[in-house]
Amino acid sequence: MFFWWLLWLFYVAAYIYVVILIVSDLFRDEKLSGWLKAVWIIVLVFVPFLTALVYVIARGKGMAERAAASRGYTIAESDDYKPTASSTxxxxxxxxxxxxxxxxxxxxxxxxxxxxxxxxxxxxx
Structure with missing residues (x-):
């Protein structure tokens, strides 16, 4: 019984993590209109598991690209920093x-x- 409860808890935590990733990806995507973002979120609320699965399959490559781009901006900005006081x-x-x-x-x-x-x-x- 404890094993099944632990397994169920793991699946719920994994699902919540995936939903958070999907919602953050929706807000990160500049090409998607606000209406389509709202539709994805509404369908995610009413048909959660199927919508999450479809989203990851249909937009998974774009999720990875947007995540890499958001990490890349931070690195590029810090690499471009040069202190102004270069005098002795x-x-x-x-x-x-x-x-x-x-x-x-x-x-x-x-x-x-x-x-x-x-x-x-x-x-x-």
Missing amino acids: PADDIAKAKALLDAGTISQGEFDALKSKALGNQYFGA
């Missing part, structure tokens, strides 16, 4: 000294910028 600490201190000489910043601000530039050298930031 000596360059930063020289720029701060020029600002100090021009009267744009005070001696305290210059000391803070100098300290920051020297700190960035040691911590790799």
